[in-house]
Amino acid sequence: xxxxxxxxxxxxxxxxxxxxxxxxxxxxxxxxxxxxxxxxxxxxxxxxxxxxxxxxxxxxxxxxxxxxxxxxxxxxxxxxxxxxxxxxxxxxxxxxxxxxxxxxxxxxxxxxxxxxxxxxxxxxxxxxxxxxxxxxxxxxxxxxxxxxxxxxxxxxxxxxxxxxxxxxxxxxxxxxxxxxxxxxxxxxxxxxxxxxxxxxxxxxxxxxxxxxxxxxxxxxxxxxxxxxxxxxxxxxxxxxxxxxxxxxxxxxxxxxxxxxxxxxxxxxxxxxxxxxxxxxxxxxxxxxxxxxxxxxxxxxxxxxxxxxxxxxxxxxxxxxxxxxxxxxxxxxxxxxxxxxxxxxxxxxxxxxxxxxxxxxxxxxxxxxxxxxxxxxxxxxxxxxxxxxxxxxxxxxxxxxxxxxxxxxxxxxxxxxxxxxxxxxxxxxxxxxxxxxxxxxxxxxxxxxxxxxxxxxxxxxxxxxxxxx
Numbered sequence: 049x050x051x052x053x054x055x056x057x058x059x060x061x062x063x064x065x066x067x068x069x070x071x072x073x074x075x076x077x078x079x080x081x082x083x084x085x086x087x088x089x090x091x092x093x094x095x096x097x098x099x100x101x102x103x104x105x106x107x108x109x110x111x112x113x114x115x116x117x118x119x120x121x122x123x124x125x126x127x128x129x130x131x132x133x134x135x136x137x138x139x140x141x142x143x144x145x146x147x148x149x150x151x152x153x154x155x156x157x158x159x160x161x162x163x164x165x166x167x168x169x170x171x172x173x174x175x176x177x178x179x180x181x182x183x184x185x186x187x188x189x190x191x192x193x194x195x196x197x198x199x200x201x202x203x204x205x206x207x208x209x210x211x212x213x214x215x216x217x218x219x220x221x222x223x224x225x226x227x228x229x230x231x232x233x234x235x236x237x238x239x240x241x242x243x244x245x246x247x248x249x250x251x252x253x254x255x256x257x258x259x260x261x262x263x264x265x266x267x268x269x270x271x272x273x274x275x276x277x278x279x280x281x282x283x284x285x286x287x288x289x290x291x292x293x294x295x296x297x298x299x300x301x302x303x304x305x306x307x308x309x310x311x312x313x314x315x316x317x318x319x320x321x322x323x324x325x326x327x328x329x330x331x332x333x334x335x336x337x338x339x340x341x342x343x344x345x346x347x348x349x350x351x352x353x354x355x356x357x358x359x360x361x362x363x364x365x366x367x368x369x370x371x372x373x374x375x376x377x378x379x380x381x382x383x384x385x386x387x388x389x390x391x392x393x394x395x396x397x398x399x400x401x402x403x404x405x406x407x408x409x410x411x412x413x414x415x416x417x418x419x420x421x422x423x424x425x426x427x428x429x430x431x432x433x434x435x436x437x438x439x440x441x442x443x444x445x446x447x448x449x450x451x452x453x454x455x456x457x458x459x460x461x462x463x464x465x466x467x468x469x470x471x472x473x474x475x476x477x478x479x480x481x482x483x484x485x486x487x488x489x490x491x492x493x494x495x496x497x498x499x500x501x502x503x504x505x506x507x508x509x510x511x512x513x514x515x516x
């Protein structure tokens with residue numbers, strides 16, 4: 049019997065063994081393109097075609113893990129802390145996290161509300177598995193982190209509903225009115241996924257918006273997966289506001305957070321959730337069935353980021369005060385780089401229209417007018433921002449991610465991550481990007497708002513403003 053194969057198998061001409069049928073819902077499973085695209089980036093890099101690839105594609109952190117954190121891990125390994133760990137997280141580790149969340153969110157969080165996980169993604173899958181049966185609906189922002197839609201479609205059998213962003217002169221806004229209309233028109237909504245500061249736009253959802261969403265939660269009764277893993281990387285004096293802080297929302301919130309972004313620990317795969325005890329109980333059963341536990345030495349490290357830890361007769365002192373100046377310097381650098389990239393792109397308006405750098409380490413500029421240029425459409429034969437992004441890499445040595453990789457709400461946009469090193473990637477890379485776009489404008493017979501020979505000086509002025 050013939051069956052439809054998922055795109056990721058067809059692209060590599062991989063056919064299931066004779067007589068074997070696979071889950072037909074696999075056609076709904078998406079991916080996080082940064083990793084697949086990273087393979088192509090490595091191939092172009094190894095080819096030697098360019099002296100350097102300017103890397104704006106990765107959602108990884110530019111800074112390295114602070115040394116005090118690494119020292120705890122080394123000590124834990126030297127103490128032979130290598131056996132199984134607690135499936136939900138050792139009580140003292142969870143207590144340390146709960147205490148920090150109580151202080152920063154202004155509500156009482158108990159250790160029973162905390163669970164460690166290997167990264168942030170398990171929480172996305174577990175939330176959907178726990179709440180959504182085939183035919184139920186999941187709502188997520190578009191553009192948004194692609195795994196929300198991927199897993200949402202897979203487990204709901206294609207019942208993921210995008211909450212599309214409103215676009216205005218390069219700016220973005222998710223209208224609560226649009227979300228409310230989705231709720232009015234659909235039954236069986238079980239989960240909303242919200243991410244702030246947001247990937248891929250870097251936008252921050254404010255208190256008023258989240259309180260309006262909370263009113264709809266009370267009315268329609270659905271759970272919210274609140275992903276604030278970039279909660280400390282926020283600019284212009286803004287303050288992060290947690291959905292948990294809204295009265296009554298603790299009962300309806302699964303708060304995804306972790307150590308990857310704030311503490312430059314992406315490869316450690318350490319995350320956690322704050323949730324009602326009944327959710328923790330379900331997730332605990334999932335954990336035992338899926339991965340057993342977070343590694344013991346990682347649990348110790350997680351605990352010391354917020355307080356002292358004692359385990360099996362060994363004591364590990366808190367690193368909170370030691371790492372504070374290190375990570376705060378990282379956050380300042382992210383803000384400077386974000387404002388730098390934003391203001392560089394403003395030099396090319398209206399051809400490239402940047403949004404405001406508000407948080408995380410992403411900018412999501414509109415490239416629609418560049419894609420409409422005659423030279424781009426007719427000579428280069430590039431049909432959309434996906435093809436343009438690939439051309440930027442293979443023909444100009446600039447790695448970025450296409451907006452549609454983050455949902456249909458991102459069509460016509462390109463995500464620029466400014467996490468990488470300032471001197472090696474961000475400053476010279478932006479000069480190269482501006483010169484490339486100017487070339488495309490001029491080859492189309494149009495007048496660029498900036499000349500190639502002006503780029504170095506104009507970018508230099510912005511560099512002085514933010515870095516010198």
